[in-house]
Amino acid sequence: MIVMNRRDFLKKVVTFSLSLMGIVVFPLYFYLKPTRLKTKSTEFFYVTIEDNLPKKGVNRFKALINDKKMLVYIVKYNDEWIALSPVCTHLGCLVNWNRNKNEFQCCCHGGRYAMDGTVLGGPPPASLTRLPMEIRGDKLFVGLRLSYK
Numbered sequence: 001m002i003v004m005n006r007r008d009f010l011k012k013v014v015t016f017s018l019s020l021m022g023i024v025v026f027p028l029y030f031y032l033k034p035t036r037l038k039t040k041s042t043e044f045f046y047v048t049i050e051d052n053l054p055k056k057g058v059n060r061f062k063a064l065i066n067d068k069k070m071l072v073y074i075v076k077y078n079d080e081w082i083a084l085s086p087v088c089t090h091l092g093c094l095v096n097w098n099r100n101k102n103e104f105q106c107c108c109h110g111g112r113y114a115m116d117g118t119v120l121g122g123p124p125p126a127s128l129t130r131l132p133m134e135i136r137g138d139k140l141f142v143g144l145r146l147s148y149k
């Protein structure tokens, strides 16, 4: 029979507890802790001059955003301009405007959107994203929500 005095017993309990924390608690904490919060802010990017906006229908523009080209559709809809993201809400492919059928089409899985971006058919779960627009002077700017860590 092993006889242990009170001091040795307490040492073993403390050692065991610290080991348990090291093996279980700390890794669990780092696994479950929330990732760093991202802040999002809307930044506006120059797209074109106002004279280039469509008088009717849909025009596609390229904007330069942080040295990368981004497509944006500007649509004249109900006497207003709206800016639509070309990113399909299903799995993120880029949609194309089909002038003959008067709809946006996604070639990946057949998603279809109306001129105002609402879903006409296929798997997309939501309308194309409307982007905020601003006309400053005679220039059109489109807003994007960008994430920062």
Ligand code: FES
Binding pocket: 088, 089, 090, 091, 092, 093, 106, 107, 108, 109, 110, 111, 122, 123, 124
């Ligand atoms: S990604 Fe557009 S329909 Fe699937």
